[in-house]
Amino acid sequence: MKKILTLLVIMLPSFLAFAQISNEEAQLFGFRNQEERSCDLGPINTVTQHVFYIKNTSPLKMTLVSIKANEGVVATLNNNVIYPNSRGELKVIVDPDKIKVKGDFNFNITVTFKQNSAIGTTTKEMVYTVKGSL
Numbered sequence: 001m002k003k004i005l006t007l008l009v010i011m012l013p014s015f016l017a018f019a020q021i022s023n024e025e026a027q028l029f030g031f032r033n034q035e036e037r038s039c040d041l042g043p044i045n046t047v048t049q050h051v052f053y054i055k056n057t058s059p060l061k062m063t064l065v066s067i068k069a070n071e072g073v074v075a076t077l078n079n080n081v082i083y084p085n086s087r088g089e090l091k092v093i094v095d096p097d098k099i100k101v102k103g104d105f106n107f108n109i110t111v112t113f114k115q116n117s118a119i120g121t122t123t124k125e126m127v128y129t130v131k132g133s134l
Helices: 002-022 024-029
Strands: 038-043 048-056 062-068 073-077 086-094 104-117 120-133
Touching: 038 048, 048 120, 062 073, 073 104, 086 104, 086 120
Parallel strands: 038 120
Antiparallel strands: 048 086, 062 104, 073 086, 104 120
16 A cells, blocks of 8 residues: 555656646636637627637736737737736727628638746737628
8 A cells, every 4th residue: 555655646747747738828827728819700790899808827926018800900908018817808800891802701810919027038829710792
């Protein structure tokens, strides 16, 4: 019994480290599952908007670096800094008059954040998707 307990004590840190690594991205940048980063607007013929929520679950603030969106799509973050245990709102506006190709669309909005810590700066991109048809 003592050998089994010793073995468990030796292996436990390895299991904890693996669990921490697999969830590090979610902890560091407050990522959510893919469904919460995708929106289907359906058929649109007027300016339409959707809001994505970005929650910062890390102990460090997230600072906006850039937002890249397709033509006909405007994306803005309500605040350039998202503090720990806070959330930001990414407002996406789709203007069908500014989209050249008619029919189904699938646009990506790439939001880049950085976080500064004692060991350096970490940069991460989060991709949001807006789908629909014109």
